[in-house]
Amino acid sequence: SAQMSVINQPNSVISAAPGDNVTLNCFRKEEGNTEAVVWYKQAVGHQPRVMVTVHKLAQNPVFEDEFNSPRFTVQTLKGNCSLEINNVEAADEAMYYCGLKKIVILFAKGAFLSVK
Template identity: 45%
Template sequence: MVVADVGDSVTLRCFRPEEETSGSIIWYKQKIGHEPCTMATVDYEPIWDNQFKSPRFSIKKEERGFHLNIANIEPSDEAMYYCSLMKFSPVYGKGTFLTVKGNEDVKVSVWQSDVSDTVPAGASVTLQCSVLSERRTAELQVLWFRAAPPQSHPQIIYTHHNSSHQCESGSSTHTCVYNFTKNIHSLSDTGTYYCAVALCGKVTFGNGTQVQLDVKTLTDQCFSKNKLQFVSVFLV
């Protein structure tokens, strides 16, 4: 994650793998809750998509490097940025989330439920997130991220809509509770789940809830499945 103030300049780095000597480099921008859009395709010189044809955006090339520079940062620049190598199929980098600090200091607190117990394979777990803010819920954007090895950055997995929470309002604050239910089928569903709030160019993360898989139930399921396959083959 990169944090910048309005008016700053940032450089987001992208390197071509050492073993690759050909193929276009493509930069993408993905705003929260939206699909990715192509910013520029770089071969010898960058070819910019129409909406990014601005002096604020430039590509700095160096040996194996195709770095994206964004000058005079605006709140609308807040997004996840990816670069990819395009050959027969695209190979994506892990991405960088650019957070833009707004001029308005709005207090937001995010609290998550405690660390989860181990979950049996095939069961579901419901994670709870409480958001206390000085703004009404309609102005908040609440998301869930998941981080797990070998990923170095959390990935967005869910965005809440207006009907997916319960709220209480006081004289100056608003408290909303958001629930997220996930089926845990395998180790790829485990990791640390973060609730986050995007507001006024700022993203506030919760403390994270760790979800672990009960390896014994997974082993038992695999043993039972293999046993059934063995019996089936023996009967034939």
């Protein structure tokens, strides 16, 4: 069995149709760590872009301007820091990484959202 890393994305490919709602899960070990979780979007041929930073001790996730839309929300409970994308569009097709913000970023394996 794969070793459970500090941060883990269980689904490596998610398929959706335009208009669907999708949830991208991101599980972190809850060992008293207070580091922020950062969600990144990497479209094919582009560099990763920060979407949202979820500070462990703050109430609200901080979305970057281009992702500051009602279509994008974050749900946090019991170690899951999930990214929810509503009303999926073709432009949402990309790799989505959650990362634990330490001095270096520890990436989970990513999830590819395929929009047909």
